[in-house]
Amino acid sequence: MVATILTLRLTTMVHQLRREWWRALVLIAGAIWIIALLPSVAFASKELAFRAVDVRMDAYTAIVTVFMVGWAVVPILVAGLDDSLDPSRFASLGIGARRIMPGLTVSAFLTIPAIFFLMTLFAFSTSWILEGGDVFAVALAGGMLSLAAMILSARVSVMWIARLLQSRRSREIAFIATLIGIFLLAPLASIVVADGLETILEYDATPILDSIRLTPIGAPIGAAGAAALGHWSAVWWRLALSAGWVVLLWLAWRVNVEYVLVHPVSRGGGTKAREDSMLATARRVERRAARRAQRWPRREGPAMVGPQAMQAFRAVTAVRARAVRYWFSDPRYLAAILSVAVFPVLFFFLVYPAFGSPVAVILAVPVMLAGTIGWGRHNDIAYDSTALWIDVVAGKLGRAVMWGKATATMVWAVPIVIAGAVAAIAVSGRPGLTPGVIGACFGVLGTSLGVSAVTSVVLPYRAPAPGENPFSAQVGSVGAGLLAQLISSMAAWIVAAPVVLPLVAALLWNPAWGWVGLVTGTGTGFAALVLGVRWAGSLYDRKSGRLVAAVS
Amino acid sequence: MPPNGTALALRGLYKHFGSTIAVDGIDLDVPTGSLYGMVGPNGAGKTTTLSMATGLLTPDAGSVLVHSIDLWAEPEKAKPLLGVLPDGLRTFDRLTGAELISYTGLLRGMDPATIESRRDDLLAALDLEVYSRVLVTDFSAGMMKKVSLACALVHAPRVLVLDEPFEAVDPVSAGAIRRILSAFVDSGGTVIMSSHVMALVERVCDHVAIVGNGRILAHGSLDEVRGGTDLEERFVSLVGDAGERRDLTWLRQS
Numbered sequence: 003m004v005a006t007i008l009t010l011r012l013t014t015m016v017h018q019l020r021r022e023w024w025r026a027l028v029l030i031a032g033a034i035w036i037i038a039l040l041p042s043v044a045f046a047s048k049e050l051a052f053r054a055v056d057v058r059m060d061a062y063t064a065i066v067t068v069f070m071v072g073w074a075v076v077p078i079l080v081a082g083l084d085d086s087l088d089p090s091r092f093a094s095l096g097i098g099a100r101r102i103m104p105g106l107t108v109s110a111f112l113t114i115p116a117i118f119f120l121m122t123l124f125a126f127s128t129s130w131i132l133e134g135g136d137v138f139a140v141a142l143a144g145g146m147l148s149l150a151a152m153i154l155s156a157r158v159s160v161m162w163i164a165r166l167l168q169s170r171r172s173r174e175i176a177f178i179a180t181l182i183g184i185f186l187l188a189p190l191a192s193i194v195v196a197d198g199l200e201t202i203l204e205y206d207a208t209p210i211l212d213s214i215r216l217t218p219i220g221a222p223i224g225a226a227g228a229a230a231l232g233h234w235s236a237v238w239w240r241l242a243l244s245a246g247w248v249v250l251l252w253l254a255w256r257v258n259v260e261y262v263l264v265h266p267v268s269r270g271g272g273t274k275a276r277e278d279s280m281l282a283t284a285r286r287v288e289r290r291a292a293r294r295a296q297r298w299p300r301r302e303g304p305a306m307v308g309p310q311a312m313q314a315f316r317a318v319t320a321v322r323a324r325a326v327r328y329w330f331s332d333p334r335y336l337a338a339i340l341s342v343a344v345f346p347v348l349f350f351f352l353v354y355p356a357f358g359s360p361v362a363v364i365l366a367v368p369v370m371l372a373g374t375i376g377w378g379r380h381n382d383i384a385y386d387s388t389a390l391w392i393d394v395v396a397g398k399l400g401r402a403v404m405w406g407k408a409t410a411t412m413v414w415a416v417p418i419v420i421a422g423a424v425a426a427i428a429v430s431g432r433p434g435l436t437p438g439v440i441g442a443c444f445g446v447l448g449t450s451l452g453v454s455a456v457t458s459v460v461l462p463y464r465a466p467a468p469g470e471n472p473f474s475a476q477v478g479s480v481g482a483g484l485l486a487q488l489i490s491s492m493a494a495w496i497v498a499a500p501v502v503l504p505l506v507a508a509l510l511w512n513p514a515w516g517w518v519g520l521v522t523g524t525g526t527g528f529a530a531l532v533l534g535v536r537w538a539g540s541l542y543d544r545k546s547g548r549l550v551a552a553v554s
Numbered sequence: 555m556p557p558n559g560t561a562l563a564l565r566g567l568y569k570h571f572g573s574t575i576a577v578d579g580i581d582l583d584v585p586t587g588s589l590y591g592m593v594g595p596n597g598a599g600k601t602t603t604l605s606m607a608t609g610l611l612t613p614d615a616g617s618v619l620v621h622s623i624d625l626w627a628e629p630e631k632a633k634p635l636l637g638v639l640p641d642g643l644r645t646f647d648r649l650t651g652a653e654l655i656s657y658t659g660l661l662r663g664m665d666p667a668t669i670e671s672r673r674d675d676l677l678a679a680l681d682l683e684v685y686s687r688v689l690v691t692d693f694s695a696g697m698m699k700k701v702s703l704a705c706a707l708v709h710a711p712r713v714l715v716l717d718e719p720f721e722a723v724d725p726v727s728a729g730a731i732r733r734i735l736s737a738f739v740d741s742g743g744t745v746i747m748s749s750h751v752m753a754l755v756e757r758v759c760d761h762v763a764i765v766g767n768g769r770i771l772a773h774g775s776l777d778e779v780r781g782g783t784d785l786e787e788r789f790v791s792l793v794g795d796a797g798e799r800r801d802l803t804w805l806r807q808s
Contacts, residue, residue, distance in 0.1 A: 392705065
């Protein structure tokens with residue numbers, strides 16, 4: 003069975019490479035990048051080999067903790083990174099979890115990241131070799147246990163979160179829990195700002211790292227350290243702790259594999275009966291437009307323009323109403339909303355210690371948030387693939403469709419970005435910079451949404467279909483996805499960078515620049531959004547006959 | 555130019571996927587007021603052809619004329635004339651049945667009052683009233699077909715292009731769909747539909763085209779194509795019988 007599953011994994015990979023040869027280039031580039039990283043890993047571990055045992059332990063504990071968190075979190079954040087075998091595909095074969103688990107386990111360990119981390123952790127273990135062969139053996143065993151824990155925690159976190167987002171009740175709980183988590187981060191951030199990270203590192207880092215070594219995450223390193231100091235009794239319980247943790251993770255994964263094997267993908271959105279809100283929304287919007295037209299007779303209301311413009315107007319309304327519906331009922335989109343905050347928060351905690359000027363870092367967070375939201379829409383056509391054929395056969399509606407989607411995103415994005423900006427200004431204690439921050443946020447939101455509109459039409463890549471695991475990559479889409487993500491993020495950076503300049507000027511020289519930023523940022527954001535959507539719309543019309551095939 | 559009174563004209567349609575030629579030069583004239591059946595074995599290129607005829611798939615070569623308007627050159631003029639029911643594409647499932655029909659109507663630029671009355675007519679005619687307030691995601695395959703058909707009809711198109719409209723539909727609903735299509739054709743509308751079921755095509759359609767390996771093997775009025783025998787015999791003689799009749803002896807329950 004192990005061989006069968008490995009062959010299956012390999013065959014799908016060969017098939018996908020044969021279909022799209024350039025994916026091989028992406029694979030090779032990834033492999034070269036990883037190989038290029040290895041010398042620095044080897045150098046670091048050689049350097050550490052000559053340091054005192056506790057320094058070595060602290061360094062490795064910090065590194066391995068970051069690795070662990072990365073393995074558990076990154077596959078959830080970066081959609082489409084997880085291209086492991088989806089166990090639910092075995093459901094119809096009537097094979098129990100007991101028989102497929104060994105194969106799934108082995109194939110989870112045979113991925114490029116897993117092999118890279120295998121080499122890295124091996125290199126780390128070699129820095130204990132001077133203490134003697136037995137210490138090295140303990141370090142190596144600990145390293146391999148860490149590797150197993152990393153790989154398994156990726157599987158467990160992806161599958162459990164996907165399962166959590168399936169039912170309405172647990173979706174709501176997850177949503178609220180995430181919001182509470184974000185609100186809890188704010189006081190943490192203000193403590194960091196108030197005390198300065200250096201003081202925290204100086205006084206608190208060692209006890210924090212010490213206590214991490216008492217948990218399964220740091221226990222393997224503690225074991226190596228204890229072996230180096232000759233405390234062999236401490237070695238055994240630490241190794242046993244991390245081995246127990248690995249077994250626990252494996253069992254948690256297995257429980258979930260058992261679950262998906264007997265619970266086929268349910269697409270149920272709950273059986274709540276509803277009135278036709280599509281028509282009600284259209285009526286409301288048209289009444290409002292008619293009132294506007296009455297009040298300002300010179301500005302033409304939609305009722306006075308030609309049938310083409312009328313169709314476009316009604317199509318925008320309909321697409322927006324539909325998009326608002328999927329934003330709040332489709333697990334894939336809910337996952338996207340929940341994950342927008344994570345990158346800015348990570349940015350804050352990783353970049354903050356490196357820079358001298360904390361205000362700049364704090365104020366960058368809401369701007370990052372705006373950019374993350376906008377960039378996150380770069381594959382929207384593929385995510386919304388099930389509606390594509392209806393939109394395409396209804397006429398030449400590219401602009402209306404793209405505008406409807408963009409405005410639906412703004413329905414939730416604008417309040418969140420404003421809230422983020424207000425929170426950041428409150429934490430930074432610089433209310434004078436409010437206009438600059440708001441301007442930069444709107445500018446970045448508009449430009450990145452505009453860029454995303456274009457790239458979603460130009461470079462769509464297969465996304466999970468509704469009801470599928472929102473974090474899984476589609477077979478054969480990892481390379482295309484990475485390419486599209488790279489290009490869209492670079493384009494968003496290039497277009498959005500100038501928008502932030504007035505905020506930088508306000509921060510460095512004179513807060514009055516903030517007012518300039520408010521005007522230019524809002525203006526540029528709006529203009530970029532309109533231009534991006536218009537361009538995306540005409541590309542959509544031109545490519546419509548190829549888009550359906552590309553995403554479904 | 556297609557002859558006068560042609561509702562849908564396919565000219566030299568060609569499409570390949572990699573090294574597989576899916577549609578290999580299809581020419582077809584669908585006369586106005588006809589109910590045209592398209593039959594063919596699995597993989598013959600029916601869905602590919604109908605996708606190219608409705609704007610869902612760009613042809614490598616060839617053109618599509620809907621009442622003499624070039625679909626791929628002037629989609630904004632041709633698409634309003636078409637009502638489309640595709641096969642094998644998933645439909646957006648977070649709307650209720652009623653909302654999906656309204657959504658299509660709004661995309662077509664219809665005013666809400668007209669949409670509402672037609673939506674209720676369609677839900678009643680296709681026996682979907684009970685499910686009008688249920689999300690499409692909870693629909694069965696047959697209900698899905700019916701609501702998609704309602705979406706194709708809501709803007710009262712002149713030409714209906716239906717890919718497997720009767721698949722997974724129960725006999726009562728199939729009867730309702732047949733009546734709707736006949737009335738539509740009698741009033742001057744045109745239907746082209748694909749199907750695997752010969753008996754159904756013989757019963758419903760007045761014209762038929764047999765497709766095999768991406769080409770039209772025979773086309774014309776039902777009697778012309780049948781040529782005295784029944785459609786199934788003619789079909790099998792054109793596309794060829796299964797190569798080798800091998801008995802699956804191991805399947806016998808002793």
